[in-house]
Amino acid sequence: MPSLLAIDTLLIAACVWAILGLAGLMAPRKTRFIAKTLFPLGALVSVLAGIVGLASLGATSQTAVLVIGLPDLPFHLRLDNLSAIFVTLLGFVSAGISIFAAGYFRQGEGTAPGLLCFEYHIFLASMLLVLLADDAYAFMVAWETMALSSFFLVTTDHRHETIRRAGFLYLLIAHIGAIAILLSFGVMTGGAGGSGDYSFAGMRAQQLSPFWSSAAYLLALVGFGAKAGLLPLHVWLPEAHPAAPSPVSALMSGVMLKTAIYGLLRVSFDLVGTPIWWWGVVALAIGLATALFGVLYSTVQSDMKRLLAYSSIENIGLLAIGIGLALIFHSYRMEALAALALTAVFYHCLAHAGFKSLLFLCTGSVLHATKERSLGKLGGLIHRMPWVAWLALVGVIASAGLPPLSGFVSEWLLLQSFLFSPGLPHAWLNMVVPVAAAVVALVAALAGFAMVKFYGIIFLGQMREDSLKDAHDAGVWEKAGLVWLALITVLLGIMPATVILRIDAATRQLLGAGLSEHVRDHGWWMLAPISPERASYESVIFLVTIVLSVWLGRWLVHHLYHGRGRRSAAWDCGYHFQGPRAQDTAEGFSQPIRRIFEPMFRMQRHLPTARDREPYYSVQVEDHFWHWLYLPIARLAAWLSMRITTLQGGRIAVYLMYSFITLLLLLLVARP
């Protein structure tokens, strides 16, 4: 009997997810059964998928053919190292989210729990199939299933108009992206005198001219960029993430955005053939713009989930920067350096999936405990929700890119690959690339600002509303999910060398080079991608030194002096009449950013004057892209449709005449 292949196990996992979803559909209102049985089972399947993915890293790729779909068009599936990394990510991260969801979804919030369970598990299964697809047909079917199921998940609370609008915006941009992806596959399949073989193997075999391969790459960049949130197709993210329930936001931001990165990597490094150097420059430029834009807007948000959504845009920008660098190096056959940049990309995918899901879930707990998601009405929650607060701190430090957690490792690798760029054989690039590093440094520092704002305003300080005193900590399931994701974040932070040895299989598949030969020479605690003299980072030693000096410092101070202390009202320079309102609001905290980067924002401000009877202050920050790009296009579309309506007179004779004229024209054109 042949043993069970890894890819078969993953297909079974997808089927079990679908069955769990159907089981939820059978009993749509039995919240207890759905939450406490189906979601934990789904989490179990996720862990299994993650383990299979991890085990298949470094193994030979496996293929399968499914005879479903249309006649003579079977689904080709393949599990190679590139897929395996993302399967691992999907499995381990979604496990934490599913456990959290077991405690999160409740009766009476929009969509029935059973339906939600169905959509959720179909979403998971379709993401898995996207990663496994080995032909354009299967890929597009899974991609669209993913888009649709996530659309329904976003519009869970469909009674609110804003949420419906957010959902439609998401659907629209997802479809613009899907068209671009389809065209990209079309170019790679058809080409000039192409075989028409729609499988990925067929695309690899194609020898496209530079023009057509560039077209395919650019279309893929647009298509996957729309899903990932690259400028200027990012506008759906800050709308859809606050609209969706928190576990769904976590899943979309943590995992679904990564499937878009997977697609981009698959096309640009695997399918389309040898890259041209300017492809990397395009990705680098778009990535820089996206990262800077995302982080600036995340610092000025007043809604906690919008803040995180913009921060996701920033992280996607960083990933695009890494991909751009890897493409530049790869096009000049500097594979060792390309491997460094690509490792940074993979690492950041894993890190971001962990910490951003964690943070989104924390906002979910806060939302449930307080019914508030505007930063201006939160505060002081560390006293009422210590578990959520301390676990959120892990996510915040990782997200700010600080050692010793996961976000720092990828940032460090990215900066290291920038440092190597002066070896490029192109003088102009040599100049521009290090300046790009300056922007990355600025983005990283601003991310710290945004995260301090996020954490400080929600969890620290005094409670801004009286109702917050009734806030309660997260339940057991929610805590378990948060702890799981925090653990991933910490482990990714302190064991970089071990993780990189795993990632190595994927970079080796794409580039033929990896970091393993250098990384393996040292212990698991030391990360030295080239050599220890050149650059090294030991996060465990780092952590141990800090913990040791904290502990030793505390012990010595208490031992040599005393541990006495008492509580009293806050001093605050002797002025006792300050309530919670005297603290910075979310708007106040970001005032320096608004002032320094004023031209970047479209602001509407109302300042109180001395004569106001009811003085108030308000500021609204809007996206330039809405006003410069989207609204003109929308107006153009509306105008065109108005013009077209004049064709529709409502008389059947006229319509018949249109058909007749069309027929004549077609005959004229299609004459043999």
Place this chain on the structure above:
Amino acid sequence: MISISGLIGQAFAIALALVLAPLLLGWLGMCRAWLQSRSAPPLWQPYFMLRKLFNKDVVLAETASPLFRFAPFVVFGCMVLACAIIPTLSTDLPLAPAADALALVGVFGLARVFISLAAMDIGTSFGTLGGRREMLIGFLAEPALLMVIFTVAMIAQSTSVATIVETLAHRDFIIYPSLAFAGIAFTFVAFAENARVPVDNPATHLELTMIHEAMILEYSGRHLALIEWAACLKLYAYSCLGLALFLPWGIAERDNFMALVAAIPLLVLKLLVGGFLLALLETVNAKLRIFRAPEYLGTAFLLAVLGLLVRLLLEVKA
């Protein structure tokens, strides 16, 4: 390999940092007083302050969370680590591979985030104001510092601080124009990061322009002592980083005991001169409005990027 002499050197470097850092601040205070025609406080004034604070009881605000009590120890730990990995006397430091120059920027960032969070924890207007301004200075200064490090790292072909020192100190004497730009930018950043005059005023209280002092208003007793000590260590770390990057001569290499002994007076001499220059620059400058700080640090950033470009344009002959 980790050697016994390396471990001893490491422990000695940390102990030296803990001892010298308050003295450096005291020296700075003395020079400032002389330059301003005041009678100077004694050199060990910071020690008196630390001793007094350690003996006092802690008064915690009622709204303080555990994070508030935890933060001073983290900040102190970060600064000890920073001092441990910057070569002051010798480049043979077993802890040095734990963090290269980029991770060093991360250590400072971690300390900054913790102290800002602690400032926001009590929920007073001064605290949040201080936290916000600290993060503002931080995100302006950090990219400039990283660009300085990039410039130096490109010259030394390494981001490890120990390797940078070894490369720069033992090559033929060459004047790099890029290092001049980087040095000026680094000085700008060091002033801003250590809450010194053009950006912040260490001598002020209850002024709407204060940054560092506004953050630590609610601290008292041993917590305040640790924060003050950590601030001294930060100043010491920045001074030693500056010396290591731009004037690395005299720092001993591996297994060279005599050089190690000779390095101590040289380091003290460098710190004395450096401290005096710092005090001089501080005295002749006026404190800037907070919204001039972006211009000041933007200049530092541009200088650092210019340094990098000069390095790439003029000095790399491929």
